Amino acid sequence: DKNMADITILSTSGINESLMKKIASVPSIEYAEGVFSAEAVLSMDERTASARFMSLPENISTLTLVDGRMPENKNECVIIGTKEFNKLTDIGSTVKFSEPSSFLQESYTIVGKVNSPEFISFDLGSSTVGSGHLDYAFYTVKDSFTLHSALNVNSSVNIKVMGTKGLNTYSEEYDKLVDNCKNSIVSAIGNIEGVYILDRNQNAGFAGYEGDAEKIAAISKVFPAFFFLVAALVCLTTMTHMVEEDRTQIGTLKALGYGKLAIMSKYVIYSFLATLLGSVIGLIVGYNVFPRTIFAAYSIMYTLPAIETPFHWGLGLISTGAFLLCTEIFTVAACLGTANQVP
DSSP: OOOOOSEEEEEEEEEOHHHHHHHHTOTTEEEEEEEOEEEEEEEETTEEEEEEEEEOOSSSSOOEEEEEOOOOSTTEEEEEOOSOOOGGGSTTOEEEBSSOOTTSOSEEEEEEEEEOTTOOBSSOOBOSSTTSBOOEEEEEOGGGOHHHHHHTOEEEEEEEETTOTTSOTTSHHHHHHHHHHHHHHHHHHOOOTTEEEEEGGGSHHHHHHHHHHHHHHHHHHHHHHHHHHHHHHHHHHHHHHHHHHTHHHHHHHHHTTOOHHHHHHHHHHHHHHHHHHHHHHHHHHHHHHHHHHHHHHHTTTBOOOOOOOOOOHHHHHHHHHHHHHHHHHHHHHHHHHHHTSOO
C-alpha cells in the first residue's frame, strides 16, 4: 500500500545526475526516486543519540501521518515513532545537534509523527555516526539539505521493479524479478566503488519480520498435531469411562434384544455431535483469538497495519473431518469390548 522500495542504491560519494540517468535507463525499472539523507549526533539530556534525516518521499516508501502535520519548510521535520518515550522527541520539540553539520540546518522543530514501510521494526538499524546504532529517524523537505540541493547529488535512489506490484514480497517469484533487475543495474552502471545495490532483505525490519513469521509458521505445524493427540487421548478416556459406567444398561438392552449397532449408536452420535460442536467453536475462536493475541505480542516490536483474519474453509473442513474420524474410531473401539460381552 505504501509502495515500499524494491531496491535501494546507496553511494558513499553520492549519486549524480549522470549515474541517475544510467539507472533510470534499465528497462525492468518502473521508476526511480532520488533521496537526500544525512546522519548526525543529537544533543539529548545527559547523552547523545544517532539520527538520520531523509528527504520526504514522493512516490516510493510513502509515509503515514500518525499525529501532527507534515513539514512545510526546511526548519521542520517529522519523526518515525519509536518505543523510547522521550519528551525531547515530542511534537513541538526542537532537535539540536552536538556538533554542527554541513549537510543539515542548525536545528529542526518536530511537527509530526509518521510511520514508514522502511522502518517497521522499532530497531531502526545501524548508523555511521555515534554508537553505530540508529536511535532516531526524521524526514524533512529537500530544501533542508542545502549541500545536496546545490550539487544535485542524491545520497541514495529508491527503485520500484516492473511487475512486482501485487506479488507476495517474500515469494520466490518476487525475489527472481528483483534479482534480475539488480543484475541489469550492475550491467548498466558497472562496478563503481562505494556504490551498493540493496534489496528488501537488507532492511532490518523487513528481514526481522520474515524471521519471526517463519518461527510462528514452524510452531503452527507442531501445535495442531499436539492438540490432535491430546483430543484423541481425551476422547478415548472419556468414551471408555462412559461405556464402563453404562455396563448394566448395555447388558439390559442386550437382554431385551437390542443389537450391537443400536446400542453403539448412542455413543457414536454423542461423540459425533460433541466433536462437531467443539470444532465449530474451536474454529471460530482459533481463527480470531489466537492470531490476534500473537499479532498483539509482535506489535510491541513492529509497526504493522490492522490484522486480517479470513476464515479458511478448506482447513476448517479438513481439520473437522480428521477430528470426527478420530473420535468415531475411538468411540467404536471403546464400545466394542463391552458390546461383545453376553448379558
